[in-house]
Amino acid sequence: MDQTIRLSVILCTWNRAASLATTLSSIEKSELPPAISWEVLIVDNNSSDDTKTVCQQFLALNPQRYRYVFEKRQGKSFALNTGIENARGEIVVFTDDDVTVDKRWLAETAKIYETFPCIGVGGKIVDAWSSRKPDWLSLEGPYKLRVVIVTFDLGEEPCALKTAPYGANMSMRKEAFQKYGNFRADLGPTGGKEFRGEDTEFCRRLLRAGETLIYAPKAIVFHPVAEHRMTKRYFAEWYYAFGQSTARIERPPEHAARYFGFPRYMVRACIQDILLWMTSISAQRRFFYKLQFLCSWGQMTEERRLWHNGKKETRRKTPVDVS
Numbered sequence: 001m002d003q004t005i006r007l008s009v010i011l012c013t014w015n016r017a018a019s020l021a022t023t024l025s026s027i028e029k030s031e032l033p034p035a036i037s038w039e040v041l042i043v044d045n046n047s048s049d050d051t052k053t054v055c056q057q058f059l060a061l062n063p064q065r066y067r068y069v070f071e072k073r074q075g076k077s078f079a080l081n082t083g084i085e086n087a088r089g090e091i092v093v094f095t096d097d098d099v100t101v102d103k104r105w106l107a108e109t110a111k112i113y114e115t116f117p118c119i120g121v122g123g124k125i126v127d128a129w130s131s132r133k134p135d136w137l138s139l140e141g142p143y144k145l146r147v148v149i150v151t152f153d154l155g156e157e158p159c160a161l162k163t164a165p166y167g168a169n170m171s172m173r174k175e176a177f178q179k180y181g182n183f184r185a186d187l188g189p190t191g192g193k194e195f196r197g198e199d200t201e202f203c204r205r206l207l208r209a210g211e212t213l214i215y216a217p218k219a220i221v222f223h224p225v226a227e228h229r230m231t232k233r234y235f236a237e238w239y240y241a242f243g244q245s246t247a248r249i250e251r252p253p254e255h256a257a258r259y260f261g262f263p264r265y266m267v268r269a270c271i272q273d274i275l276l277w278m279t280s281i282s283a284q285r286r287f288f289y290k291l292q293f294l295c296s297w298g299q300m301t302e303e304r305r306l307w308h309n310g311k312k313e314t315r316r317k318t319p320v321d322v323s
Helices: 017-028 051-061 076-086 105-115 175-180 198-208 232-249 264-279 283-317
Strands: 007-013 038-044 066-070 091-095 120-129 169-173 213-225
Touching (some): 007 076, 007 105, 017 038, 017 051, 038 051, 038 076, 076 198, 105 120, 105 213, 120 198, 169 175, 169 213, 175 198, 198 213
Parallel strands (some): 007 091
Antiparallel strands (some): 120 169
């Protein structure tokens, strides 16, 4: 009789063969009780580098544990959903292809499910720096910047989550996807446009439905802080893309007042951000509000595009009166 698989680790990857090998090596060192069965499902999202070769090495190492799936539709959400469809485990565990995991990561994740009645778990994410932090980068205080630096730390005790965890260290009972659907394909990195938030949107779906998510302080992954991301240009592009994603997740009321297609309340917020940016003396404060403006502008432009497309679709479906 086949043993029921308790945990399915889904690892989506695209053209990161070197870091993927490091991630898989750290997962291979995982220490779990013998009673907990687990598998690793690698979803290759149309990679053109040595990704398949790396995967074959781990499949040869342990063919009962590792599985390889190719998803040709470009986009992380497509890869995630393919992973979910192919997962054999009762609990689906997600992480990224550039992290290293603590050897107790999976065991501590499973322990939370055994201890708390919950549908999902978000673990601790520790930032791993390989270069010096730029002077202009504020990670605390009133001008703290968003999650370009991926960290998630709510202390040392388990607690109910009020906000969404991050996909670099997140797990769900498989039934969550059967009940609430999969990740939205119009969100998440695509290899081209950097729309984000597929993980955030799904977790918000669960929280709005009254489901319980628990923070797991001892289920730890270490997320690298890539040196090429430590530039003001990268932050600017990230914030603009984050604003575009926000527009897709948080649509305004149907009858919201608009100026030239822009929701009026967004225009006011954008003007406020511009004024705060232009009148700030402190370099950190000025950069903070510049990024806030870029985020607002990304949200506004994407919202106007979605609104215009919706109007065109409505006109296309409306019958023409020829009487």
